[in-house]
Amino acid sequence: MHMDGKTCIETCSVNNGGCDSRCHDVFSGVHCSCPMGFMLQADRKTCKDIDECRVNNGGCDHYCRNSVGSFECGCKKGYKLLINEKGCQDIDECSFDRTCDHMCANSPGSFQCLCHKGYSLYGITHCGDIDECSINKGGCKFGCTNVPAGFECTCPTGYKLHWNRKDCIELIKCASSGPPSHSSLACSRNGKKDTCSLTCSSKTLLHSDSDSSYIFSCGTPAVRPGINSKQNTSHHCIETMVLPIKQKASFKLKDSRCDLLVRGRTSRVEENTRHGNAPATCTDCQLTYINLKCDSSWKARSRSLRSTINKKITRISLELEAEVKVDDATANCGISCLHQRLERKIKSILKSLRKSINQERFVIRLASIEYEVIQRGTAGRERGENCLPGQQRMWGKCASCPPGTYYHGQMDQCQPCPQGTYQEKEGQLLCDLCPGADANGPAGASNLSACGGQCSPGQFSTSGYKPCQSCSRGMYQPDTGRTQCISCGGGINTRHEGATSFQDCETKVQCSPGHYYNTTLHRCIRCLIGFYQPEFRQNFCIACPGNSSTDFDGSTSIAQCKNRHCGGELGDYTGFLESPNYPGNYPSNVECTWNISPPAKRKILLVVPEIFLPSEDECGDLLVMRKNASPSSITTYETCQTYERPIAFTARSRKLWVHFKSNEVNSARGFQVPYVTYDEDYEQLVEDIVRDGRLYSSENHQEILKDKKLIKAFFEVLAHPQNYFKYTEKHKEMLPRSFIKLLRSKVIAFLRPYK
Template sequence: VTALRQCSDSASEPGCPLGPHRCPSPTVSPCFSADIDECSINRGGCKFGCINTPGSYQCTCPAGCKLHWNKKDCVELLKCLPGSVPPRATLTCNKTGKKDSCALTCASKAHFLPESDSSYTVSCGTPVLRQSGPQRPSNGSQQCLETVAAPIKQKASFKIKDAKCHLHPRARGKQEEAGKAGGAGGSAPCSDCHVAFVNLKCDSSKKGKGRRARNSSNKEVTRITLEFEAEIKPEEITASCNLHCLRQKVEKKLKSAIKALKKSINQERFLLRFAGMEYEVARKLSVAPDRQESCGPGQQRLGAKCVSCSQGTYYHGQTEQCVPCPPGTYQEKEGQLSCDLCPRSDAFGPVGATNITSCTGQCPPGQHSADGFKPCQPCPRGSYQPEVGRALCFPCGGGLSTRLEGAVSFQDCDTKVQCSPGHYYNTSVHRCIRCTVGTYQPDFRQNYCIACPGNTTTDFDGSTSVSQCKNRQCGGELGEYTGYIESPNYPGNYPANVECTWNINPPPKRKILIVVPEIFLPSEDECGDVLVMRKNSSPSSITTYETCQTYERPIAFTARSRKLWINFKTSEANSARGFQIPYVTYDEDYEQLVEDI
């Protein structure tokens, strides 16, 4: 549900001079905080289901499917998009004498999360989907499965001595030595698996646990927790080693890799590689930081503050600055160490992209492909697609066709009749149906009506504009010393067949002064819409004011009774702008002065 920008709850907000929910211009009827129901507009463009949310909406997918990156289409969980390679972590290790060197390279889908000054989490790749059943709206970040079996998961936790968690760029003097860790001589943990996801958490604390706390209460305790997910390559399954056999082999190799990782971290020979930069996970307590004034990874200094790198940028460890994402990449999150690759990345596109939708090569309207990127195919005859980057085309329905391929709207479908605004085309009966009360349609030849925003509705069916959606709630704020009353939907036209009642009860020894700046009621009608102010609801009670006409000149008057019962009633056919009438209460000792004024 996307808000129609009106005035907010704050009466002091610029552009809201009339108070909460009040707008200075009456050009748009629903001048209130309202929301557009996108799900009523062709189901929000969603392939399966649509759920309204405050300020937006979300598409949903059935069980066994996940949401496409375009947030609207659905793809099978066990199906990889053609031409797409799921982002994986590249882990390599080698051994020279008794020294183990390892490196984790993350080309895409890296995530850095600083949790405190001495704790952080970094992940690489995407975890394989962990749950089954009906799918909630998801961000599509979980990868497709190319293997025939569930992923192999390994987890290990260990301490490192005399070190504190501190992700930092590797010193220049160590670069040549570091290159050996993951260079040409490095090898992957196993040749018959892919390391799909790695999650590393580093946490430093001075609090020990259990009995060891007495011996290490004043020392820094740093703990590394590693999580692996690996996929078996299906082509490695043979007659002599089936799937179960292969899983056992891979599990054994991963355990060996974790041991090598543990040694390399303790020997300061483990690297994390992001965007061409090499990082170490911890710093020995005996080594002082290079510069005390520098900010942590993912941040740059602006004046006296450290500010996270914004969306569309990444942290460059060498310059300690935030750098825009290069063409062919994007970054949706703040404070990251690299940018994610666009699907089928070709190094084209804008600099500093903040979303995958900025990636070039998306299918234009009227075309589609499995991943929403080129090469694309035109929508076949009898279907259409109004949006970019889509994986499907919508059928016209009802056996309707289009004159050509590549249609971009339902208006391109060869309907048997042409529907005018206020109607929609029903493909089941091939007739134009009037939009029901509470909906409208401003265009010709459409197959849906749009729901009125917020708590508004229309007076009749067949409405053609959002301006015909009206709030039926009686307006105003009634206080002991000041307040106002207001016709529903003001300053837009009030709805038909509505009745409002207000009661003003001032404190003892105070009377009521009313100002009517202007009032708009249809004068051509025989008093079908009436505003009356009197002592109480009885028609015979003392009447202060009554009108059924328009007056554009302001008037002020005092109430003839100490209390006021105010009633506004409209007929079934009329509508006009209405009124906003303020009032104040004053001390009765000043009655003569007020009357003279």
């Protein structure tokens, strides 16, 4: 009844006042209202869903999905939703564990794995060693040995490697005057002071990884005749079949430290050598190799009460190699006699060297710059102002001189290698001479190929340097700086002179990718299993990197190389199971078995974020989880299909036997299934969480189960629910509010049932 006492009006007690949703009695009748997400229509009774996505995309960065009474923001692949549930942020896949075998480069919405030099990428994220020897023997003239991250060419007896590290050249007879010595060790005495200096002009190498040790070498160690592997490029000639003299010595000093400090262009060493008495030098004894190791360490405190202060102890180890001058042999003193004389001379020098080291009068001379080998006192130089040898200070930090440069001691900075020299390594004190007649390459050369003047592909010369000749017909050469060309074989000609590849050879048939041309049979042969060939008209197949292999013969791409290792880590509290070669396609005819056995009183929860198994071949590829291997045992999970929607579930048995098998018909990405073990006292809580439909109804909740960092946070809650409130603040910064709300309500209801 209206207030006038005469008129009848509607009330909410009859048919909800005609309202779609909420009804309120007011003095004039009824007033309808709508819940959040709905709008009252013109009839003032009907409620209609508001499409929030029509206005400014709902405030979403990427996608907006309208739903009845609400809406939800979503992100593109490679992005995740922020905790405000509207903004999107790039997922930094490189921050995850085990994303890439070697290096990872993140990019907006994606990432890329990279491999170290000498390794090749396969299976999207994996790196395997390249077998360079499978690619035309690595370009080696004779033998090729594959080593991790590289390869080494070898030569037969009587030959040595050319500077290009691929060709072999015959050991020639030495010139009458003998090759010039590149190293010398000179000692002299002035009164009671012994002074020694080690001079090197090339082939130097410095390694220093701390401020208390370094290794310095000069020259190349000798190779015993008859050893074919790892032949060096030193100047040894045929007469060096006479083994060199090798001497080792060690020195120990107290209250000193290893430190290569510049002394100056004119030093007391030079003065003492100039005015000293009876200099003992080894400038004429053909020192071919010198290796000096200096190491400083603190001496442990003595148990005696009289000695309570630590002292710095420095140890110097020296190794020398010297060759006998065979041309000096006479009827009265042959090779054996010369050998004994040289041995006595070196021993005499080492005695003087020991005294000079004790008197702090031993230097290394490089390019007229002298470096003190050790420093007296425990303080040494101030490391806050100075850097290790071979380093310079840049932007407040010490940085090694990069390849193509050397450390100039007097200028205390890195300098480009002069013309005609090169340096392949970091942090060196000298550049090496470029091989070749002119040695007029550009300044700052960082490897032999940058020295310039080498023969181009399709050319050769006896030295590998200009002037060069073009490869004749029937020959080809793909590399620079070579001394010979490669024959096409089988009497095959090339289309022209100066050919640079076997593809220029006029074969009787043209081989397609996945095949190589056999020059004996003159037909195409399919690449064997474990090899591939992506190009036409080649005479070799490439070995798959690392331990990977192909499913079939005749493979045409490195993408067909797959690792057959069953992946995963099995831990007591967390772990994961991974199909072989994941995230690349798994191989055919593979079987994997995992056994998960949690500690006592703990049960297993697993999450399948997504799984890719082709269903076209009638379950030829299958993943099954059971109590044990028996087909009749309790089954927790079984699938032979692709599911991109995540699912979490608890194991129906305390232990799990997990088995995966594939056939030869199809292949796919497979799976990575993480798991966590939880206290059986919390089984009711865990079951309540994973069976709640809200865990999967939201696409944003589904993405949590796919995100490696977020699933880890989720697992922390499930593994230790009693600690939830201790790290809930940390999780609030990672998980959406709706997800936190879902977990919090269940944890509180379980842990505090009476509050």
